Each structure stands twice: as structure tokens, then as C-alpha cells.
Amino acid sequence: MANAILEFGANEHAAFVRSALAGDERIRASMDDVTIASWQRCHVRYGLDPDKAPEPVVVARGDLLERQERSRRLLEIARHEMTNLYQQLAGSGHAIMLTDSDGILLNYIGDPLFTDTAARVGFQTGAVWNEAVQGTNAMGTCLVEQKPLVIHKSAHYFKRNALLTCAAAPILDPHGNVLAILDASSEAQLAQQHTMVLLNMSAQMIENRVFFCALKDAYVFRCHSRAEFIGTLGEGLIAFTPDGLILAANRSAIFQMALETPQQLVGQRIDELFTIALPMLLKRAHSQGHPAFPIHETQSERRFFAKVQPPENVSPPARAPMPRPAANPTVAACTDRYSPFAALHFGDPKMRRNLEIIEKVLDRDIPCMLFGETGVGKDVFARAMHQASARRDKPFVALNCASLPESLIESELFGYKAGAFTGASREGSRGKIVQADGGTLFLDEIGDMPIHLQARLLRVLEDRTVVPLGGDKAIPVSIQLISATHRDVRALIAEGKFREDLYYRIHGISLVIPPLRERADRRELILKVAQEEARSDVPLEWAPAALDRLVNYTWPGNLRQLRNVLRAVTALCEDNRISLRDIPEELRYAARVQEPSEFAASATFNVLDFAERDALLRALEGTHWNVSLVAKNLRLSRNTLYRRMKRYGISPAR
Numbered sequence: 001m002a003n004a005i006l007e008f009g010a011n012e013h014a015a016f017v018r019s020a021l022a023g024d025e026r027i028r029a030s031m032d033d034v035t036i037a038s039w040q041r042c043h044v045r046y047g048l049d050p051d052k053a054p055e056p057v058v059v060a061r062g063d064l065l066e067r068q069e070r071s072r073r074l075l076e077i078a079r080h081e082m083t084n085l086y087q088q089l090a091g092s093g094h095a096i097m098l099t100d101s102d103g104i105l106l107n108y109i110g111d112p113l114f115t116d117t118a119a120r121v122g123f124q125t126g127a128v129w130n131e132a133v134q135g136t137n138a139m140g141t142c143l144v145e146q147k148p149l150v151i152h153k154s155a156h157y158f159k160r161n162a163l164l165t166c167a168a169a170p171i172l173d174p175h176g177n178v179l180a181i182l183d184a185s186s187e188a189q190l191a192q193q194h195t196m197v198l199l200n201m202s203a204q205m206i207e208n209r210v211f212f213c214a215l216k217d218a219y220v221f222r223c224h225s226r227a228e229f230i231g232t233l234g235e236g237l238i239a240f241t242p243d244g245l246i247l248a249a250n251r252s253a254i255f256q257m258a259l260e261t262p263q264q265l266v267g268q269r270i271d272e273l274f275t276i277a278l279p280m281l282l283k284r285a286h287s288q289g290h291p292a293f294p295i296h297e298t299q300s301e302r303r304f305f306a307k308v309q310p311p312e313n314v315s316p317p318a319r320a321p322m323p324r325p326a327a328n329p330t331v332a333a334c335t336d337r338y339s340p341f342a343a344l345h346f347g348d349p350k351m352r353r354n355l356e357i358i359e360k361v362l363d364r365d366i367p368c369m370l371f372g373e374t375g376v377g378k379d380v381f382a383r384a385m386h387q388a389s390a391r392r393d394k395p396f397v398a399l400n401c402a403s404l405p406e407s408l409i410e411s412e413l414f415g416y417k418a419g420a421f422t423g424a425s426r427e428g429s430r431g432k433i434v435q436a437d438g439g440t441l442f443l444d445e446i447g448d449m450p451i452h453l454q455a456r457l458l459r460v461l462e463d464r465t466v467v468p469l470g471g472d473k474a475i476p477v478s479i480q481l482i483s484a485t486h487r488d489v490r491a492l493i494a495e496g497k498f499r500e501d502l503y504y505r506i507h508g509i510s511l512v513i514p515p516l517r518e519r520a521d522r523r524e525l526i527l528k529v530a531q532e533e534a535r536s537d538v539p540l541e542w543a544p545a546a547l548d549r550l551v552n553y554t555w556p557g558n559l560r561q562l563r564n565v566l567r568a569v570t571a572l573c574e575d576n577r578i579s580l581r582d583i584p585e586e587l588r589y590a591a592r593v594q595e596p597s598e599f600a601a602s603a604t605f606n607v608l609d610f611a612e613r614d615a616l617l618r619a620l621e622g623t624h625w626n627v628s629l630v631a632k633n634l635r636l637s638r639n640t641l642y643r644r645m646k647r648y649g650i651s652p653a654r
């Protein structure tokens, strides 16, 4: 049963919770079982009084860093999905959070619209959000229940949290234990079904990626009762050794086999579970691109389709060599169907021009800088450059300078000798620069690199050698450097936050990746990405109004947002047909892109103008284009706001 939505003063809220605890049937009937069970735990097990919310608890910085380090791989995997989810919900005042299995907040991405509330309730990294400290709340209660749930407003145990609507989903490790909780919280009046769907998909995506990462040395049997679902979020995954012993299974595999936990499968033989001999299974794993094959479960005789993936470090049989581009490839070569650049654009003039420039600099050891708003595809572009270069058989190594605590960037980048500092691993670490030797180093968000490390990076680029922390020997390196940022580096230089000499050293050539709303090939990109996200060869059918709506949307989160919206749209649509009602509401009623805009055509706009335009668009979309409200929030007169909208080519929704 769904909880009743009630608004109370502080004392009334506590009285309401206490009455329910005392057995008031009327109140209990208005709340769902999960909430009532949690309230009882808070009262009986944790001895919490709904009248007396304890001060928020935050673990010591050292403890937090240790926890973040312990969960480093998980955080790397989750960061991408959290950013995706954040972009997807952009403008709706959400915070996206990840806790560890003790309920300690390890990562937080918050909408500026939500900052004050977040501070008030204590959403910050290191904060403890288990039930024992915060009473009933989505993250803490999800840790106990181990299933996706929403804690809405007055269902929170303490009044302090009752202004929130929070959705949480568990992320399980390959053995079925809770590894983390993913949460999306806001002050929304209604619990949005759409938010819950996206949150669950993100949690499942993280879970499956953790599975592959943790079991990269194992064979993975991928199965589903329908062939077209293999490779999607819903596929079953069962990891096994070369001897056929099952090591782990994901949630979907357990569900499809009608079991309760992965432990019921662990230790069994895969060739006894399914009707196939082990040598045949291993042979299929190594035959490249094999189609899904039908297979039966031995006991129930239920039919599945399956594919098998070999361990990451087992080299596949000799492959046909990739066609190598000419030493100085032409644009035609860059855009033919074999080229890594082929999928980057469908005729957009700015992207075409970018590739013409790349043609001239590729393989000439010129450092390249990519500018562009978040989600425009800078990482994808950098990878394509690497693939098109003569370095493509060597590593492509990426480091996001904004995603790591300052203390870790130095050791991550430059490496360290064994025992170089407290907590250093016994083997030491080579560091990203040495790992990228011979290949490409991609430094994302370089504008966030701490200033004292900038001097060290400059020395590496000048000397072409690197000295690991605690070491005294310089290691020679040859790297192609690509950096990216969405920040105004010139402004950072003016503020003394970025070294000018480094700036000139890293931007031999600079390219601006255009935002999606300014791309002439939006329609083609939407069709391509939708078909990829549908994960089916059956062509999607589009209602013209639905496609037009997406083509004309302003896409503040760019290609990342586009991919996420299309992931949800293609998952929710019926029979591969996309109609207007499959398009999320906030897109349906948002403003349309004005093109060609005075803004796009003008060469006089700088990065700050772009940032202001973006902020205006977000603010307008966040209020469903309520110009008066935005003017009030931004402390501008309506006329000033209209003037700025005109300047930036923003026109209200029709």
C-alpha cells in the first residue's frame, strides 16, 4: 500500500509516528509495511525517539578516504552512471548519492537547486545515513530491505528529513551481498515513477559492470529466455572457471532460474546445469561474434538463449588485422565506415571541420585540447583519435582529474615506489603516465588538476620522463596527450588556479565539440542512438511528433542526456513503436531550440557566455519555463531575463 502524503509540524510528525508505534490502526493502515517495519526497528532496535533527531554524524576524513579507496573501483564504475542519472534528472532539483554497505555517503552529485536542502539535512560525503543514525530513510532502509524502495515525505522517522522524497536501490556484489546503495533524493511533491525506473536501471547497470570487473578472469555465460535480451540490462550472468565450476551469478540469472541466492548455484557445474558439454561451451566462447544459441536447463528443461564470453586476459585466436589508416589519413578515410570517426557525426559542419583539423595533426605528437559542455562526447572523441592513430595498438589511458580526491591524483598519475607513503601498496604502482607509454593519455577535466601537480605534469611533458613518488630514477615515456575540460581555462589562469605555461604546453591544437542543440545532424544522431539503445535489429517506428520533440529539445546534458533519455524511452515503449507519450514530460513541455540562432552564429560569445546560457536554460527547464519564477530566483527583472534569453537565442516553449 502506498503511504498517505501528510504535512506536519515537528511535534505533530513525532506524535504521528508514536501513535503508529503504539498500534493506532488508522495510521498504520495509511502507511506501507516497509515503513511501519522500519519505524519499529528505529524504536525497538536502535532506541530512537521520533522527537529527538540526533545531530547528523559524519565520519572522520581519514576514515572516509580509506572507505573511498577501498571502494575505488566501484566509485569509478558508479561515477559514470551517477553522472548519467544526474543529467537525466537535470533541472528537477535532485541529488544523486552512493553509500557503502555501512550507509556512509561516498559520492554525492547535487543539483544547485537542491544545495540548501542538502546542507540542512546533512547530505555530504562522509555522512552516515543508516537507520541507526538517521531513522527511516531511503538509503538506510534500503540497506536493511535490500530491495528498491521510495521513502516519501512523512514516512521518514524524523521530521528533519520529512521534506524529502527519496528513492534508493541496492547494488549487489556477484555473491548477492549488498555492496552499495544508489539514491536519488529531491523535494518533489510526488514520488516519480520515471525517477524510480531510471534509478533501478542505473543500479543494475553498475551491478552488471561490477560483475564483469570482479570476474574478468572467469568465463561468463550470458543468458535470457529471449535471444534479443542478451546484452541488455536484463540478461542473466553466470561466471565459471575453465573447469566448469560456477563462481557467481547476477540477480537476473537467479531470478530466471527461480532461485533465491547465487549461493544455490556456486560450486555447481555449468555443464550439469545446462544441456551442453564443457568443451563445446569453451569453443563457443572463443569463436568471435557467435550468435546466441538455444540451450535447455537440465532439470526444468526450460529453454534459454546464451552467449559465452571468455576471460579478459585470455587472448582470442589470431584476428584479421584492422585496416590501418594511411600515415597521413584523409578526411575521407576518417569518415569511411571503417574509421573510428565514422560514428562521431552525420554531416554536422563543425564536427566535419574538427575532423579536418585532426587529419592534419594526427601522429605528429601535438598535444590536443578538447573543449565542450559536459556530455558532448569529448571522451568518445579522444578514444576515436587514439583508434585512428598509429598508437592504437598501445594503451589508451584516461584519468578524470575531477573524480579523485587531490591526495590520490598524484599517485594515480605519476605512480609510486613500494612503501612511498602510508597505505602505499607493497608492489608500488606504475601510474597512468607510464601505463600510457607508447599510447595516449587522456586527462579529462584538466581544469580541476591541483596547481602543485600542474608543475610536475609540465616537467613530465618537457622532459618526456616521469619520476614516481618516492623514486629517484626517471622513466622515459612517449605519450600522445589529449586533455579536456568544460571550464574556462583562461579565467582559471586569471584567478591563479591554472598555470599559463602548462596551458600553452597542452593546447597545441584545440577543438570545440559542439553542444547537441547546435548540431545540424541531431535527427540522425537521435535515430542512431535510439536504435543502439533498443538493442534490437528490429527498426524502431517513430511517431513524427515524438521525433520532432526530441530534435527540437535543447538537451542541456547533450549526448549523455540523449542516450539516457533514449534508454528509458526504448525500454518503456511498446512493440518498438515510439509515440509522443513515451517522451518524458519535462521534454515534452520544454522550450524548443531556436535555429540558426543569433547566438550560434555569433563569434563574439566566450566560454562564460556559453556557461550563462546553459545556466539560464537549466533554470528555465527546471521551472517548466516559468519566466517569472526564474527571474525571481535569479534576482533579475523579467525584462532583463527576456533580454538575456533573446541575446542567447532562447525562446519559450510553445
Ligand SMILES: Nc1ncnc2c1ncn2[C@@H]1O[C@H](COP(=O)(O)OP(=O)(O)OP(=O)(O)O)[C@@H](O)[C@H]1O
Pocket: 343, 344, 345, 372, 373, 374, 375, 376, 377, 378, 379, 380, 381, 444, 486, 529, 559, 560, 561, 563
Ligand atoms: N558520437 C556519439 N554518438 C553516440 N553517443 C555518443 C557520442 N559521443 C558521446 N556519446 C555518448 O554520450 C555520453 C557522454 O560522452 P562522453 O563521456 O564522451 O562526454 P564528455 O564530453 O567527455 O563528458 P564529460 O565532460 O561529462 O566528461 C556517453 O554515454 C557516450 O556514449
